[in-house]
Amino acid sequence: MAWWKQSVVYQIYPRSFLDTDGDGVGDLRGITARLDYLHTLGVDVIWLCPVYPSPNDDGGYDISDYRGIQPEFGTMADFDALLAGLHARGMRLVMDLVVNHTSDEHPWFVESRRSKDNPYRDFYLWRPGKGGGPPNNWGSHFGGSAWKYDPRTDEYFLHLFSERQPDLNWENPRVREEVHDLMRFWLDKGVDGFRMDTINMLSKAPDFPEGTARGDHPLAEEHFLNGPRLFAYLREMKDRVLSGYDVLTVGETPGVSPELGLAYTDAAQGVLSMIFQFDHMALDKDPGHPTPRWTHVPWSLAELREVTTRWQRALHGQGWNSLYLSNHDVPRMVSRFGDDGEHRVASAKLLATFLHTLEGTPYVYQGDEIGMTNVRFPSIEAYRDVDTLNFYRERVTEGGHSPEETLALIHAKGRDNARTPMQWDASPNAGFTTGIPWIGVNPNHTEINVEAALRDPNSVFWYLRDLIRLRRTYPVIVEGRYDLLLPDHPTVYAYTRTTGGEQLLVLLNFSRETVRLAWPLDSPPSPSTRLLLANYAAPGGPEQCLTLRPYEARVYLTPGEEVSA
Numbered sequence: 398m399a400w401w402k403q404s405v406v407y408q409i410y411p412r413s414f415l416d417t418d419g420d421g422v423g424d425l426r427g428i429t430a431r432l433d434y435l436h437t438l439g440v441d442v443i444w445l446c447p448v449y450p451s452p453n454d455d456g457g458y459d460i461s462d463y464r465g466i467q468p469e470f471g472t473m474a475d476f477d478a479l480l481a482g483l484h485a486r487g488m489r490l491v492m493d494l495v496v497n498h499t500s501d502e503h504p505w506f507v508e509s510r511r512s513k514d515n516p517y518r519d520f521y522l523w524r525p526g527k528g529g530g531p532p533n534n535w536g537s538h539f540g541g542s543a544w545k546y547d548p549r550t551d552e553y554f555l556h557l558f559s560e561r562q563p564d565l566n567w568e569n570p571r572v573r574e575e576v577h578d579l580m581r582f583w584l585d586k587g588v589d590g591f592r593m594d595t596i597n598m599l600s601k602a603p604d605f606p607e608g609t610a611r612g613d614h615p616l617a618e619e620h621f622l623n624g625p626r627l628f629a630y631l632r633e634m635k636d637r638v639l640s641g642y643d644v645l646t647v648g649e650t651p652g653v654s655p656e657l658g659l660a661y662t663d664a665a666q667g668v669l670s671m672i673f674q675f676d677h678m679a680l681d682k683d684p685g686h687p688t689p690r691w692t693h694v695p696w697s698l699a700e701l702r703e704v705t706t707r708w709q710r711a712l713h714g715q716g717w718n719s720l721y722l723s724n725h726d727v728p729r730m731v732s733r734f735g736d737d738g739e740h741r742v743a744s745a746k747l748l749a750t751f752l753h754t755l756e757g758t759p760y761v762y763q764g765d766e767i768g769m770t771n772v773r774f775p776s777i778e779a780y781r782d783v784d785t786l787n788f789y790r791e792r793v794t795e796g797g798h799s800p801e802e803t804l805a806l807i808h809a810k811g812r813d814n815a816r817t818p819m820q821w822d823a824s825p826n827a828g829f830t831t832g833i834p835w836i837g838v839n840p841n842h843t844e845i846n847v848e849a850a851l852r853d854p855n856s857v858f859w860y861l862r863d864l865i866r867l868r869r870t871y872p873v874i875v876e877g878r879y880d881l882l883l884p885d886h887p888t889v890y891a892y893t894r895t896t897g898g899e900q901l902l903v904l905l906n907f908s909r910e911t912v913r914l915a916w917p918l919d920s921p922p923s924p925s926t927r928l929l930l931a932n933y934a935a936p937g938g939p940e941q942c943l944t945l946r947p948y949e950a951r952v953y954l955t956p957g958e959e960v961s962a
């Protein structure tokens with residue numbers, strides 16, 4: 398079986414992990430210094446968000462040199478030491494591959510914008526304007542038009558993200574060759590795979606038709622997601638580069654159905670190990686709104702269950718799921734899907750139980766292992782994310798909305814929630830830096846921090862370590878078939894995982910209320926059924942009638958001979 402099916406990935410946002418030289422910015426040496434901590438947790442793969450040279454307009458997702466290291470983060474020697482430190486511990490490293498766009502400071506773009514006949518002109522998507530405006534109505538992910546006018550050549554270039562992130566022209570075979578080369582550069586250094594940023598946006602509708610969604614600048618996803626040539630590009634990348642290495646690839650792919658997800662990840666015909674699908678990330682958004690990501694509506698367990706079940710069923714045995722509830726682009730999972738007040742620890746453990754007992758590869762985002770929460774900075778000056786700052790400018794400075802209402806949305810949905818520094822201890826800068834942190838630390842670090850978690854045997858950290866260990870011990874967690882139980886229960890999410898040999902029963906009370914529940918399987922608990930893990934001390938045994946306390950999570954195991962497959 399592929400190694401990445403048995404792995405747990407830990408995502409690091411380097412700018413916010415640990416600063417060792419006092420400049421307020423996390424660095425590679427900081428990560429190397431904490432490898433034993435990560436090894437203790439039991440994760441075996443690190444996904445490193447971009448560490449390449451970048452003007453940092455979008456947190457490093459605007460790359461100006463694909464073969465270097467951002468000086469703030471260290472040197473290539475520091476990188477090599479990190480990689481060696483990981484490999485020495487039997488751990489692996491996955492890099493972020495950001496090739497839908499570059500920085501506007503990348504030498505290709507600097508050349509490209511010089512003249513219409515520059516050899517690099519065709520590396521990007523240049524078009525003449527229409528009727529005194531941009532070539533079409535497409536909007537950028539970060540607000541405004543997706544086209545930027547460049548007076549030098551009197552044409553517009555496409556940027557699906559910030560105007561400092563021009564989109565590459567994947568139709569151009571030279572672009573594809575350059576990307577293949579840079580991938581080989583890192584693979585030959587020994588990295589173990591790539592997380593591929595917005596990888597299903599590479600192929601745009603060639604004639605750039607108008608977007609049909611609402612608003613002045615609609616996100617024209619129908620014209621750039623899963624486009625006509627995408628599969629060919631990924632197939633070519635696999636054949637020419639990836640097939641020569643034993644690697645994990647995970648595509649970041651918004652707007653993908655389970656059927657398409659299966660096509661991308663199919664063990665025989667697919668082009669990626671797994672993908673990040675976004676269906677569960679949409680549960681608290683208003684889809685009818687022109688900017689759904691800046692809306693906040695209540696999510697429902699019914700929908701989470703429905704979406705999860707759909708993906709678990711569709712990919713079982715043929716494709717492969719990734720399992721995540723948080724990353725550097727979304728709010729903290731305990732604040733979003735749990736309770737970051739009274740039930741913070743219980744609900745963080747419940748969410749971890751959910752992720753780590755489904756079929757797929759679980760992803761732990763830095764800080765989730767100690768139950769870090771959203772932050773509520775009192776004014777916009779404290780925020781750093783380009784998407785958040787653009788949103789505030791459009792809404793408040795230009796749109797006349799109230800700062801309070803806008804900040805409330807930023808508190809609930811902003812990307813900086815996930816980007817505040819890692820909370821190592823209770824000291825003034827949370828042990829993250831001796832200098833001035835590039836973004837403020839969450840004031841709750843005095844209570845929520847690694848030092849406290851390691852000291853407390855009931856912390857989220859030790860619970861997560863136990864969960865990760867279970868994965869190593871019981872193959873049913875890796876490969877068991879998922880079956881939904883209690884499909885209509887208002888607050889309890891229950892499912893089994895079954896192989897010929899054994900069966901896991903997972904019970905998750907997604908609520909602040911205590912619920913009474915009949916044993917949910919057809920047959921009563923067998924004498925050999927036992928509790929593997931629970932987030933409350935001394936829960937009831939496998940009885941006919943169960944009581945689940947607020948956010949209680951339990952995992953039962955019935956060993957092989959008792960299960961009729």
Ligand code: TEU
Pocket residue numbers: 455456458459495538558594595649651690725726784812
């Ligand atoms: O994100 C792409 C993406 O589709 C979104 O999650 C996006 O961040 C969101 O719609 C805007 O609020 C990836 C990276 O993960 C993100 O950090 C980058 O900003 C983006 O690509 C551009 O490289």
